[in-house]
Amino acid sequence: MHNFNYHHAADIADAALKLKVTVEPKLLAGGMTLLPTLKNRLAQPSDLIDLAKIDGLKGISVEGKEVVVKAMTTHAVVAASTDVRKAIPALADLADGIGDPAVRHRGTIGGSVANSDPAADYPAGVLGLDAVVETNERKINADDFFTGLFETALKPGEIITAVRFKIPDRAHYMKFRHPASGYAVVGVMVAQYGAKVRVAVTGAGPNAFRVRAMEDALEKSFAPASVANIKIPAGDLLGDIHCSAEYRAHLVNVYARRCVEALVK
Amino acid sequence: MLPAAVSSVDALKADSPKVWPEFGTNEVVHWEYGEAAKVETLLRSAHRVVKVDLVNNRIAPAPMEPRVVAAKYDAAEGRLTVWSPTQGGRRIQMMLARTLLKMAPDKVRVISIDTGGGFGVRSKMFPETAMVAYAARQLGRPVKWLGDRAETFVSDYHGRDQINHAQMGLDRDGKAFVLKVETLLNVGAYLSENGLRLPMEGGGRIIPCGYHIPDFYFSVKPTFTNTVCTDTYRGAGRPEANYLMERLMDKAAETYGLPREEIRRRNFIKPSQFPYKTHLGFVIDSGDFAGTMEMALEHSNWAAFEERRGRSAARGKLRGIGLAFFIEGAGSRPVEGMRVRFEDNGDVSVIAGTYSHGQGHATVYSQLVHEFLGVDYDKVRLINGDTGTSPEVSNGTFGSRSSMVGGGGVKRACDAIIVKGKKIAARLLQSDATRVTFEAGVFRAQTSSVTMADVAAAARDPNKLPDGMAPGLDEYVVYENDTENFPNGAHVAEIEVDPETGVVEILNYVAVDDCGVVLNPFIVHGQIYGGIAQGIGQALTENIVYDAEGQLLSGTFMDYGMPRAGHFSHIDARFNAMPAKTNELGVKGAGEAGCCGAPPAIVSAVVDALGSYGIKHIDMPLSPERVWRAIQESRVNKAA
Numbered sequence: 064m065h066n067f068n069y070h071h072a073a074d075i076a077d078a079a080l081k082l083k084v085t086v087e088p089k090l091l092a093g094g095m096t097l098l099p100t101l102k103n104r105l106a107q108p109s110d111l112i113d114l115a116k117i118d119g120l121k122g123i124s125v126e127g128k129e130v131v132v133k134a135m136t137t138h139a140v141v142a143a144s145t146d147v148r149k150a151i152p153a154l155a156d157l158a159d160g161i162g163d164p165a166v167r168h169r170g171t172i173g174g175s176v177a178n179s180d181p182a183a184d185y186p187a188g189v190l191g192l193d194a195v196v197e198t199n200e201r202k203i204n205a206d207d208f209f210t211g212l213f214e215t216a217l218k219p220g221e222i223i224t225a226v227r228f229k230i231p232d233r234a235h236y237m238k239f240r241h242p243a244s245g246y247a248v249v250g251v252m253v254a255q256y257g258a259k260v261r262v263a264v265t266g267a268g269p270n271a272f273r274v275r276a277m278e279d280a281l282e283k284s285f286a287p288a289s290v291a292n293i294k295i296p297a298g299d300l301l302g303d304i305h306c307s308a309e310y311r312a313h314l315v316n317v318y319a320r321r322c323v324e325a326l327v328k
Numbered sequence: 329m330l331p332a333a334v335s336s337v338d339a340l341k342a343d344s345p346k347v348w349p350e351f352g353t354n355e356v357v358h359w360e361y362g363e364a365a366k367v368e369t370l371l372r373s374a375h376r377v378v379k380v381d382l383v384n385n386r387i388a389p390a391p392m393e394p395r396v397v398a399a400k401y402d403a404a405e406g407r408l409t410v411w412s413p414t415q416g417g418r419r420i421q422m423m424l425a426r427t428l429l430k431m432a433p434d435k436v437r438v439i440s441i442d443t444g445g446g447f448g449v450r451s452k453m454f455p456e457t458a459m460v461a462y463a464a465r466q467l468g469r470p471v472k473w474l475g476d477r478a479e480t481f482v483s484d485y486h487g488r489d490q491i492n493h494a495q496m497g498l499d500r501d502g503k504a505f506v507l508k509v510e511t512l513l514n515v516g517a518y519l520s521e522n523g524l525r526l527p528m529e530g531g532g533r534i535i536p537c538g539y540h541i542p543d544f545y546f547s548v549k550p551t552f553t554n555t556v557c558t559d560t561y562r563g564a565g566r567p568e569a570n571y572l573m574e575r576l577m578d579k580a581a582e583t584y585g586l587p588r589e590e591i592r593r594r595n596f597i598k599p600s601q602f603p604y605k606t607h608l609g610f611v612i613d614s615g616d617f618a619g620t621m622e623m624a625l626e627h628s629n630w631a632a633f634e635e636r637r638g639r640s641a642a643r644g645k646l647r648g649i650g651l652a653f654f655i656e657g658a659g660s661r662p663v664e665g666m667r668v669r670f671e672d673n674g675d676v677s678v679i680a681g682t683y684s685h686g687q688g689h690a691t692v693y694s695q696l697v698h699e700f701l702g703v704d705y706d707k708v709r710l711i712n713g714d715t716g717t718s719p720e721v722s723n724g725t726f727g728s729r730s731s732m733v734g735g736g737g738v739k740r741a742c743d744a745i746i747v748k749g750k751k752i753a754a755r756l757l758q759s760d761a762t763r764v765t766f767e768a769g770v771f772r773a774q775t776s777s778v779t780m781a782d783v784a785a786a787a788r789d790p791n792k793l794p795d796g797m798a799p800g801l802d803e804y805v806v807y808e809n810d811t812e813n814f815p816n817g818a819h820v821a822e823i824e825v826d827p828e829t830g831v832v833e834i835l836n837y838v839a840v841d842d843c844g845v846v847l848n849p850f851i852v853h854g855q856i857y858g859g860i861a862q863g864i865g866q867a868l869t870e871n872i873v874y875d876a877e878g879q880l881l882s883g884t885f886m887d888y889g890m891p892r893a894g895h896f897s898h899i900d901a902r903f904n905a906m907p908a909k910t911n912e913l914g915v916k917g918a919g920e921a922g923c924c925g926a927p928p929a930i931v932s933a934v935v936d937a938l939g940s941y942g943i944k945h946i947d948m949p950l951s952p953e954r955v956w957r958a959i960q961e962s963r964v965n966k967a968a
């Protein structure tokens with residue numbers, strides 16, 4: 064690990080200021096991704112700005128038709144929240160399936176979403192549940208947020224403050240765990256909002272994406288058969304020594320259908 | 329980038345880059361056993377010949393703690409102390425002293441404490457041990473080196489990595505009579521301490537693994553590649569040998585249209601054939617192979633399996649059941665020093681040449697001393713893992729040897745103590761040694777008695793000793809045996825395959841093991857479970873992968889599939905104990921049984937589940953994608 068300066072930010076404004084005045088700063092949330100990166104010397108920030116002491120960045124609320132999860136809320140808190148469980152059980156399930164208990168008690172939604180790890184679970188939730196990512200500067204629609212492999216629409220110095228999920232009529236999330244890492248090889252969120260359906264996929268591609276063909280088909284008829292024959296091209300997908308792109312493409316199809324099966328059961 | 333040879337198959341091609349250009353070939357040696365021409369002729373005469381081509385995947389031992397060494401040099405005394413987790417400190421001490429640092433052995437002390445698993449990899453001398461010791465001596469300062477997980481993956485010796493091509497000839501009745509095995513062993517870029525010998529000495533000694541097959545030809549080609557060395561890893565050659573035999577037996581069952589258990593029944597070595605000499609000259613003294621298998625079939629409810637298959641099918645799952653019989657060789661290099669010492673405070677110490685690094689020797693040796701000498705279990709202490717205190721002969725713990733050599737050593741030392749104790753008791757009781765009896769810690773002559781503690785105390789007092797007897801009741805023995813022992817077992821795995829994803833889920837696992845006399849069932853179960861877990865890892869998730877340039881692609885736990893608790897089912901471990909006849913405790917080793925049984929049992933089960941697709945074999949690890957691909961390909965083949 065290289066040396067760095069360590070700061071506790073008192074509040075969001077303080078964090079924003081520190082981001083401006085330091086040379087090559089990085090925000091620190093749960094550290095579940097950032098710390099291993101530092102240990103392996105894959106990043107060399109001059110300053111780490113820890114968000115842990117900002118109380119205003121923690122908590123969950125249900126506001127009308129939305130569930131608002133503040134950025135520093137851990138996966139374990141989301142998984143255990145009765146509000147989330149009642150409003151969007153699929154989101155509680157998603158959080159409950161991330162990593163292991165240690166990771167769930169440290170890792171945060173803000174860190175996960177900001178990181179846009181292709182294999183992370185939350186991006187499917189954010190995209191599938193038509194969320195809005197709120198920062199200290201603006202609101203970003205989920206559809207505009209994930210832009211590439213570990214890339215998002217966030218600008219340098221921008222801080223995620225909360226993620227605002229729209230409560231669906233019904234939704235279901237399922238993931239195929241990576242045989243080694245346990246991350247999502249493919250994770251699919253299917254959510255229905257009246258006549259509209261969203262199908263979001265994580266794990267398979269460089270970043271989370273929607274499968275419009277499946278959404279269209281499900282909007283016409285919300286039944287497993289509607290998606291059973293919709294194949295997605297493997298060409299743009301990721302592959303590794305355990306799971307090839309072709310296999311991932313196949314799994315997207317299987318998991319989308321299984322989500323719908325679970326919802327119509 | 330320099331060109332690389334990564335697999336043994338590629339490394340043997342004429343145009344392959346040579347790891348050691350000065351040799352002109354990557355083939356280290358070509359070992360043969362048996363008469364090739366005769367075996368060919370016999371194969372031609374067979375009613376049927378079954379063949380298998382198998383990849384025995386390379387795996388990482390991955391102990392919980394990465395390698396670590398600390399060393400301190402006392403310049404005034406000229407003494408070097410080295411701390412490092414190792415399965416046998418004496419070897420490390422001798423290599424450091426004699427070969428590497430040119431010091432007197434008594435000036436080098438190696439201490440191994442709280443070692444979380446050895447798995448074979450920790451029985452080796454690693455370069456940093458020498459480097460750290462050397463640096464400490466040169467600098468006159470303590471020096472420490474701690475490896476991390478990445479270093480563990482790229483430089484700890486790996487296990488397995490064999491390619492096996494095997495053929496077996498059978499007569500009209502499905503009785504095998506001739507076997508031909510051709511093995512390529514990937515040794516890595518250098519010759520490690522034991523790697524080269526594993527197919528022949530590790531596996532070859534037990535082939536044909538519980539079956540009576542009179543003619544055998546074995547060819548082994550160890551091959552250099554641009555990869556890390558392979559060496560002993562839990563099982564060390566026996567899992568590979570058993571795997572190829574069991575895949576052959578399944579193939580034979582299929583070829584003859586016989587149930588898998590029936591083809592095995594027809595070929596087992598029968599109890600009347602013991603002692604049974606294997607082709608490589610090892611003698612199996614006992615076993616009830618058919619009976620052990622029958623127990624496994626019974627407890628897995630093998631006979632009623634088809635009904636369970638149907639229930640899974642109704643849920644869209646493919647259920648399969650697999651059977652594996654295996655034989656092991658345990659207690660190699662059967663020489664070990666063991667000392668039993670009476671302490672002033674009444675404790676009894678077992679000072680062991682073996683080294684317990686997770687096997688529970690303190691429990692078992694204490695139990696034995698209690699049983700043999702009647703000393704309270706809680707008063708027995710184990711001292712091991714420090715060349716400063718361990719007996720002169722101290723080989724350590726590896727190859728499932730400690731029950732026989734350590735336990736046997738405790739027994740011999742205790743026997744000698746009782747003989748001496750009777751003489752001392754005779755004097756105390758004013759009787760004759762031949763009339764003194766010993767039972768449950770008490771020496772008796774007619775109506776009077778003294779305890780072991782009394783005798784131990786008297787033994788310190790020259791006035792109370794018979795004339796000419798040296799004081800002290802302590803005994804040191806160097807246990808020796810001229811044979812090892814041959815544990816064996818039958819394992820049944822029941823699994824379900826999700827045909828859409830290829831995911832294999834284990835539903836039930838029954839292990840019936842013959843570990844001879846079971847000294848402590850709790851501890852032996854632990855060994856069986858651990859071995860099975862590692863075997864299941866090899867069968868389903870674990871795989872070391874290099875790319876064509878020789879880059880390690882599976883160098884972290886994010887890429888290397890360590891099995892987790894969720895990959896296993898309940899393991900129903902049972903014993904069919906046939907006491908060994910060649911050691912006084914009747915024990916057979918238990919440490920490596922599980923990883924011999926699990927891989928063939930799992931593969932057999934998965935292939936059974938996929939029978940409707942016409943799939944006959946899938947190479948390990950049976951990862952979801954591999955299983956899924958096999959299904960896809962069979963569909964294509966069917967359509968064609």
Ligand SMILES: Cc1cc2nc3c(=O)[nH]c(=O)nc-3n(C[C@H](O)[C@H](O)[C@H](O)COP(=O)(O)OP(=O)(O)OC[C@H]3O[C@@H](n4cnc5c(N)ncnc54)[C@H](O)[C@@H]3O)c2cc1C
Binds near residue numbers: 178
């Ligand atoms: C063993 C292990 C297993 C895991 N398994 C899974 C899994 O199965 N599924 C899954 O989804 N995830 C998994 N994770 C990742 C984990 O869930 C965390 O969510 C993830 O590491 C990021 O969250 P964090 O709070 O730890 O962020 P950090 O590591 O602290 O930060 C990550 C990045 O986000 C930035 N950041 C943090 N907070 C903000 C913010 N508020 N605004 C802007 N940028 C910010 C940081 O600067 C950094 O670049 C796993 C992690 C580990 C270690």
